[in-house]
Amino acid sequence: xxxxxxxxxxxxxxxxxxxxxxxxxxxxxxxxxxxxxxxxxxxxxxxxxxxxxxxxxxxxxxxxxxxxxxxxxxxxxxxxxxxxxxxxxxxxxxxxxxxxxxxxxxxxxxxxxxxxxxxxxxxxxxxxxxxxxxxxxxxxxxxxxxxxxxxxxxxxxxxxxxxxxxxxxxxxxxxxxxxxxxxxxxxxxxxxxxxxxxxxxxxxxxxxxxxxxxxxxxxxxxxxxxxxxxxxxxxxxxxxxxxxxxxxxxxxxxxxxxxxxxxxxxxxxxxxxxxxxxxxxxxxxxxxxxxxxxxxxxxxxxxxxxxxxxxxxxxxxxxxxxxxxxxxxxxxxxxxxxxxxxxxxxxxxxxxxxxxxxxxxxxxxxxxxxxxxxxxxxxxxxxxxxxxxxxxxxx
Numbered sequence: 001x002x003x004x005x006x007x008x009x010x011x012x013x014x015x016x017x018x019x020x021x022x023x024x025x026x027x028x029x030x031x032x033x034x035x036x037x038x039x040x041x042x043x044x045x046x047x048x049x050x051x052x053x054x055x056x057x058x059x060x061x062x063x064x065x066x067x068x069x070x071x072x073x074x075x076x077x078x079x080x081x082x083x084x085x086x087x088x089x090x091x092x093x094x095x096x097x098x099x100x101x102x103x104x105x106x107x108x109x110x111x112x113x114x115x116x117x118x119x120x121x122x123x124x125x126x127x128x129x130x131x132x133x134x135x136x137x138x139x140x141x142x143x144x145x146x147x148x149x150x151x152x153x154x155x156x157x158x159x160x161x162x163x164x165x166x167x168x169x170x171x172x173x174x175x176x177x178x179x180x181x182x183x184x185x186x187x188x189x190x191x192x193x194x195x196x197x198x199x200x201x202x203x204x205x206x207x208x209x210x211x212x213x214x215x216x217x218x219x220x221x222x223x224x225x226x227x228x229x230x231x232x233x234x235x236x237x238x239x240x241x242x243x244x245x246x247x248x249x250x251x252x253x254x255x256x257x258x259x260x261x262x263x264x265x266x267x268x269x270x271x272x273x274x275x276x277x278x279x280x281x282x283x284x285x286x287x288x289x290x291x292x293x294x295x296x297x298x299x300x301x302x303x304x305x306x307x308x309x310x311x312x313x314x315x316x317x318x319x320x321x322x323x324x325x326x327x328x329x330x331x332x333x334x335x336x337x338x339x340x341x342x343x344x345x346x347x348x349x350x351x352x353x354x355x356x357x358x359x360x361x362x363x364x365x366x367x368x369x370x371x372x373x374x375x376x377x378x379x380x381x382x383x384x385x386x387x388x389x390x391x392x393x394x395x
Contacts, residue, residue: 004183008123009132011182015077016116017139018174019084024147025163026050027224028246029155032232032239039097047225047352049101054221054344056108061341065114065334073119077112077178081171084110088168092161103164108341110171114334117317121333123183140313145250145306149243156240200331205323208377210336212278213316214343215374219281219367220309221347223288226360227302235295245299253306261311271381274315278375280308285368289361 030050034040068076084107091103117136124132154163200206231237231245264273284305292298317336324332354362 005124005132007181008183009120009135011177012116012120012123013132013136013139015081015174015178015182016113016136017143018170019081019110019112020140020143021147021167021170024144025151025154025167026160027221028148028151028228028242029160029163029239031225031228033155033160034097037095037097037100042097043225043356044349044352045097045101047348047350047355049097049104049348050225050352051221051345051348052101052105053108054217054341054346054348056105057111057113057341058338058345060109060111061114061338062331062334064111065118065331065337068115068118073115073122074178074182076115077119078175080110080112080115081175081178082110083107084112085168085171088164088171092164092168094161107167111337111341113337113340117333117337119182136317144309144313145254148246149250152240152242152246200325201335203323203332206320206332206335208381209316209320209323210339211377212312212374213336213340214346215370216281216309216312216316217340217343218347218350219285219370221344222351222354222363222367223305225348225351226355226363227298230292230298230360231295234293235298237295245295245302249299249303249306253303253310256303256307257310257314261314270315273311274381275375275378277308277311277315278371278378280304281312282368282371282375284308285364285371289364289368 027050031046034046034049039045064076064080087103087106087109089103090106091100094100094103120132120136151163154166158166228239228242231242232239235245237245260273260276264270284301287297287301287304292301317333320332320336350366351363354366358365
């Protein structure tokens with residue numbers, strides 16, 4: 001990759017990661033904190049507060065992407081970050097669960113993912129685009145890891161309002177990065193006639209990947225409706241000390257995810273790795289459902305979850321960028337990001353409803369079922385050959 005491509009990809013990946021930070025930063029602590037808020041004793045409302053971000057993302061992702069095609073990437077990204085910051089400050093000022101939900105909804109309305117990924121596609125050559133998209137995926141995984149480690153420490157220092165306010169300040173800093181660090185967007189090259197929206201939306205190759213990102217984030221959100229509570233109740237670990245689990249688990253998981261990725265790429269066994277990662281997440285859900293009596297077991301299952309999650313989070317956007325028609329990458333990425341956002345909403349909202357009726361056991365049963373369906377869907381995936389041209393790669 002050229003220096004310009006590296007600078008563009010890295011700076012835009014940081015913006016993407018910051019948007020996800022607004023979601024991830026509250027995951028480890030909100031389910032416990034909510035009990036101190038009016039209305040926070042209702043698991044369905046807690047789940048809605050976690051997932052509403054994904055709903056507004058899902059509604060606005062494609063319109064934001066289309067707007068960036070018409071008015072330019074940078075103006076749309078800046079507008080989205082301003083909305084994201086406004087929602088963060090609103091949530092920071094909230095004194096009950098309802099206003100927290102409103103703030104989270106406004107945060108999610110800053111739906112810049114499609115515009116950012118389309119910007120990366122504009123700014124990178126075909127032969128390097130997969131690397132750039134993988135960098136975005138890795139940045140999401142890293143952001144999730146850092147939030148799990150840092151959120152309990154920050155929560156103990158500045159509280160939930162401080163966490164939301166910090167997210168708003170970081171969004172304003174991100175605007176400065178967009179304006180003065182991210183290079184100017186190159187003129188977009190006219191490709192062959194763009195594929196129709198229905199053709200891209202219903203492409204079986206892309207449908208398989210879009211279902212995967214939906215399932216991954218739905219299960220992630222549902223898990224974290226109940227996991228922080230389990231660490232307190234079964235692990236007897238106070239909320240400010242949850243980082244004692246998250247820090248070693250996250251660091252070890254990153255070390256464990258890299259060797260299989262390198263080996264799979266070298267031996268053209270990405271399909272095997274992909275199915276193995278989905279299967280690992282299925283095993284984790286069954287394990288949490290069947291046997292997680294104390295802190296040691298909870299930490300062990302979390303470690304395995306993060307290994308599988310990080311592998312898939314880094315792989316999925318890269319695969320979408322390779323499979324999508326060259327003339328419709330922005331549209332395909334918009335649909336992919338919309339599906340991800342819908343998964344976030346569904347996982348948070350349904351996770352809260354399921355937890356209120358059947359407890360943590362019910363959440364893990366449903367999550368295991370989703371992972372099993374994903375594994376069956378992924379069985380149709382064919383091995384991804386090493387890229388030698390700009391043609392879409394069959395999966």
